[in-house]
Amino acid sequence: MTRDSSLVTEFDDHRERLVAMAHRMLGSRADGEDAVQEVWLRLARQEQGSIDNLPGWLTTVTGRVCIDMLRARRARVATVPQADLPEFTVSEDTEAPDEAAVATDAVGLALLVVLDSLGPDERLAFVLHDIFAVPFAEIAQILGASTDAAKMSASRARRKVRGADLPSDGRQRQRQVVDAFLKAARDGDFDALLQVLDPHITWRSYGPDGVTVTLGVTEVIAATERGARAAVVARRVLVNGAPGVLTWSRSGVPLSVMACTVRHGRIVDVVAVVDPRRLATMDLPTCDEIGG
Structure with missing residues (x-):
């Protein structure tokens, strides 16, 4: 050699x-x-x-x-x-990943x-x-x-x-919280949303014209209810190694990626990308790939 x-x-x-x-x-x-x-x-x-x-x-x-x-x-x-958006790495969440591999490959x-x-x-x-x-x-x-x-x-x-709002719950508990949020949003269940969202939740949404910040559970629930009435498909995925949400239109076009931070059984922070130009540059699972 x-x-x-x-x-x-x-x-x-x-x-x-x-x-x-x-x-x-x-x-x-x-x-x-x-x-x-x-x-x-x-x-x-x-x-x-x-x-x-x-x-x-x-x-x-x-x-x-x-x-x-x-x-x-x-x-x-x-x-x-x-103010730039941190890198998003989005992948299918199989519910039983190699936790060591995820920890090595992804940065929360x-x-x-x-x-x-x-x-x-x-x-x-x-x-x-x-x-x-x-x-x-x-x-x-x-x-x-x-x-x-x-x-x-x-x-x-x-x-x-x-001093930051980093996740305090294990991976499986985070999955359960995100799944509960998705179900409550689909059902339009106000009380269930109150149970899963922190009262002081921060929701940052990165769109074509910049970032919009929504503070407080009441405002977030109002926005969630408006989204639930739209014709979208939503699934849990991994966003930078932690459970998050990916949504598509009924025709399979990606509409948003949401990174969720879970602390003590509630979502305390969401960073969402809704800018079509940003979404187009991301390597995203298709709706069919994860059961849509």
Whole structure:
């Protein structure tokens, strides 16, 4: 086996781990793939025998590529302010998925929203340490900071994450809540909707003209009842690894994707995409694929 083919094999052994890390740090699997491709290019330029610990080297370089991308992104946002929608990954929910595989492959939308609010250093320190157990000494080298500074960045991020409305219920309980919401909406059951929606629910709907925010259960139920009267087909799907809702017209055209955050048995937050242009760019299941 040549040096190049051996290097490709070794790198491929670590690729999925690196993509998972980069995905969480950057919020987009496509960006994560780009970052890992850059890591490969840097590895290919290394002299043979110059790396003593390949897994550690790959983690460090992936972190450095990602922090550079995060800082560059923050600089662009500072000059051209815009509120963008986190990446949606939508797939069929079979009710019995490989939970470990789902956790590895998908980033919960609620966590992505929180991570997007963090500074680059906070985000990298939190993801690497709290999710991938990378020691703070290594994180400090990536950030070009002291170990104490890296710990402080992770601590600040941790406080923000704890203060967010992240899901508190297990996957199966989330499914039950989303299914109860769908049934109540189809039946027009006001009392059942009150049971499944948090009184202070926030519903963000991204349409062609921007985002509309609806606050409070009464307003959300009114909007839900209007939607229930429309000729739509609604099914539970996985949105970024958590149970959500996908709707189609009777002719099978996607109308909306809803990411639902469930806490203590109630839906507390919904992020919905209803913009046909955005929906057209998403890889969505068809109505027939999930029993429509």
